[in-house]
Amino acid sequence: MASANIKMAHGSGGRLANELINELFFPAFDNPILKQANDGALLTLDSRRLAFSTDSFVVNPYFFSGGNIGDLAVNGTVNDIAMCGALPQFLSAAFILEEGLPITHLKKIVNSMAAAAQAAQVQIVTGDTKVVERGAADGIFINTSGIGIIQHQQQIAPQNAQAGDVVITNGYIGDHGIAILSQREGLSFETTIQSDTAALHTLVASILAASANVHVLRDPTRGGIAGTLNEIAQASQIEIRLEEYAIPIHDSVRAACDLLGLDPLIVANEGKLLTIVPLADSGKVLKAMQQHPLGKESAIIGRVLNQHIGKVTLETSIGSLRVVDMPLGEQLPRIC
Amino acid sequence: MKRMTIHKKFNPDAFKDREIVNRLTQEIKLLAARMAPLKIMHICGGHENAIVRYAIRQFLPAHIKVIAGPGCPVCVCPVESIDEAITLALLPGVTLLTFGDILRVPATNSSLEEARVNGGSVKVVYSPLDAIKLAQHSPQQTFVFFSVGFETTAAGIAGLIHSGVPENLFFLIANRYMPPVLKLLMEVHDDSLQGFLLAGHATAITGLGVYDFMRDEFKLPCATAGFEPVDILLAIRELLTLIKNDQHQVINCYSRVIKNEGNLIAQKCLKEVFDLKPGVWRGIDKVEDSAYVLKDKYAFLDARKQLACKPSYPPQAHHPSCLCHRVMLGEVEPQDCKLFKKACTPSKPFGPCMVSPEGTCHVRYSYSEIKIDSL
Numbered sequence: 240m241a242s243a244n245i246k247m248a249h250g251s252g253g254r255l256a257n258e259l260i261n262e263l264f265f266p267a268f269d270n271p272i273l274k275q276a277n278d279g280a281l282l283t284l285d286s287r288r289l290a291f292s293t294d295s296f297v298v299n300p301y302f303f304s305g306g307n308i309g310d311l312a313v314n315g316t317v318n319d320i321a322m323c324g325a326l327p328q329f330l331s332a333a334f335i336l337e338e339g340l341p342i343t344h345l346k347k348i349v350n351s352m353a354a355a356a357q358a359a360q361v362q363i364v365t366g367d368t369k370v371v372e373r374g375a376a377d378g379i380f381i382n383t384s385g386i387g388i389i390q391h392q393q394q395i396a397p398q399n400a401q402a403g404d405v406v407i408t409n410g411y412i413g414d415h416g417i418a419i420l421s422q423r424e425g426l427s428f429e430t431t432i433q434s435d436t437a438a439l440h441t442l443v444a445s446i447l448a449a450s451a452n453v454h455v456l457r458d459p460t461r462g463g464i465a466g467t468l469n470e471i472a473q474a475s476q477i478e479i480r481l482e483e484y485a486i487p488i489h490d491s492v493r494a495a496c497d498l499l500g501l502d503p504l505i506v507a508n509e510g511k512l513l514t515i516v517p518l519a520d521s522g523k524v525l526k527a528m529q530q531h532p533l534g535k536e537s538a539i540i541g542r543v544l545n546q547h548i549g550k551v552t553l554e555t556s557i558g559s560l561r562v563v564d565m566p567l568g569e570q571l572p573r574i575c
Numbered sequence: 576m577k578r579m580t581i582h583k584k585f586n587p588d589a590f591k592d593r594e595i596v597n598r599l600t601q602e603i604k605l606l607a608a609r610m611a612p613l614k615i616m617h618i619c620g621g622h623e624n625a626i627v628r629y630a631i632r633q634f635l636p637a638h639i640k641v642i643a644g645p646g647c648p649v650c651v652c653p654v655e656s657i658d659e660a661i662t663l664a665l666l667p668g669v670t671l672l673t674f675g676d677i678l679r680v681p682a683t684n685s686s687l688e689e690a691r692v693n694g695g696s697v698k699v700v701y702s703p704l705d706a707i708k709l710a711q712h713s714p715q716q717t718f719v720f721f722s723v724g725f726e727t728t729a730a731g732i733a734g735l736i737h738s739g740v741p742e743n744l745f746f747l748i749a750n751r752y753m754p755p756v757l758k759l760l761m762e763v764h765d766d767s768l769q770g771f772l773l774a775g776h777a778t779a780i781t782g783l784g785v786y787d788f789m790r791d792e793f794k795l796p797c798a799t800a801g802f803e804p805v806d807i808l809l810a811i812r813e814l815l816t817l818i819k820n821d822q823h824q825v826i827n828c829y830s831r832v833i834k835n836e837g838n839l840i841a842q843k844c845l846k847e848v849f850d851l852k853p854g855v856w857r858g859i860d861k862v863e864d865s866a867y868v869l870k871d872k873y874a875f876l877d878a879r880k881q882l883a884c885k886p887s888y889p890p891q892a893h894h895p896s897c898l899c900h901r902v903m904l905g906e907v908e909p910q911d912c913k914l915f916k917k918a919c920t921p922s923k924p925f926g927p928c929m930v931s932p933e934g935t936c937h938v939r940y941s942y943s944e945i946k947i948d949s950l
Contacts, residue, residue, distance in 0.1 A: 500932030502942075556593065557634075558593050561629075561630040564940075564941065564943060
């Protein structure tokens, strides 16, 4: 590896993060399931197909408009499992607490986790608590892991997008990242934007019921839709062409992005998914998504082509075409 | 394949209207049809960002080039000033306040970001008004506002100083005034440079008159432009019309924001607070009458006069292979630099143009264009 020490960018999902995974973790833990390289592992135990996933949450600040680190930690792992096409069942929760954290804060966070778990119909069945001295953490870090059951026979993977497919999302993008940023110290511009944190597994169930040909399911968290779609374009060796007009973005998110010099396409989401399905099934899927409470604003935002292989392109609102690059990564640390 | 439905309801602005863009594009093509190859330079990082983000160069005939000039305020800020800011940030009891863009710009030995890692006190603010609030909140602490930017930022600072600031707040001024640099650009470029797009916000402060010398001395037309695709294409069309008719006016194509005479109150404040002196533009040169300097009567606010901000080392501008200075002058494109996208990236910038979202290298890194072949 090129770096002597860990940098913030190693945790960002970008190039350095991939270097860590490919050069350190994969060789050390080498096995065929790990090499699926999905958000969650797909397992077969006693002839039952399961999805298993884990995620750690270090968001700063831990209370933000529209949620807190607690519901984020439950919904994040529920969504990782849901994106494997699985129905989440059980979660674990591990806490790393900094000396001095107000108990009232912890109570509020734990109550949010309980409410999120109940809403998602999953049970938090095991856990762990560690306390570190002041300064060794930042308030509270949470890890959650989860297991879900796969009940369908579809082949859903980032490698499966095909020319002729369309890309659908379930609503306005960029809300989570802007909600967090607007509350960071010193960033006092006023926005009414709330985090979109939500558990997406019932929406996924609606999609799977509407089409037997779902090719890809992903949640565009860190790196935004630009990051996730670039991974898919690379994995499937196709081009994904987005239409700028068609991408739902709140005016306030757009304005905040203009102010901060950010592209809304790279801003994190916590309650959004991207699904890629054949054009023939897109009407059915879109309708099913729009009938779900978390999918009312669902829209077809792009299509899969065979031209600029491995790239995401954007037909701008004025009709020009540009590349949407893989985001650099470390621009927005500790967003989840 | 069936075209997908376009959701018009998400189009927030008529200045991005595709039909108007198409009409302007056609008019530009017709105008340019019998014109010799030429260059138009813009001098605003916001313009480069909009041009690349909307891939506006795709709409222009190949022989009409729009090139980027020294329009990124963070990029032209001299390394000496950042060295001074770093020295101040490392002084006990001093907190340096500044806008976020400048944090990662490499200076002689380090950047402000590295200075912060090494124990320096650096705080990012989003408005100079925040500097007042912070200084009032901690009267025992000394604060220095490091002011970088062109006419627009300078006007904000002048207004602040004019209306009075807390005793524990000082200013390290590195603001630059754009018009004199155009003379230097005229020396650097050959006759193919035939017009300038003027920055929208800076001209809103100064008005159009400060560019009259372009008409009188150089016989070159200038046009102010806004930041939406229609604004930019409209200003290009107007410039081409002037060029074709051999006319050299300074015209206002952003009249919804810019008054021809500019902002008279801001101009009065600027005159009251600052003198214009010779100033270094990073990597470019010393330019006459281009640096805002606090007037003597405000010496009590001047960090250079009141605090120990002189570094113990001589300034060294840039890595020998870095072409930022030539990129800023519009002499080369970022792709011409052998460091671009290889050794030099936004996470490891060699020069200032790769740091700021307004820097030409950063913009080109973030938004690649693609050959149009299939729309």
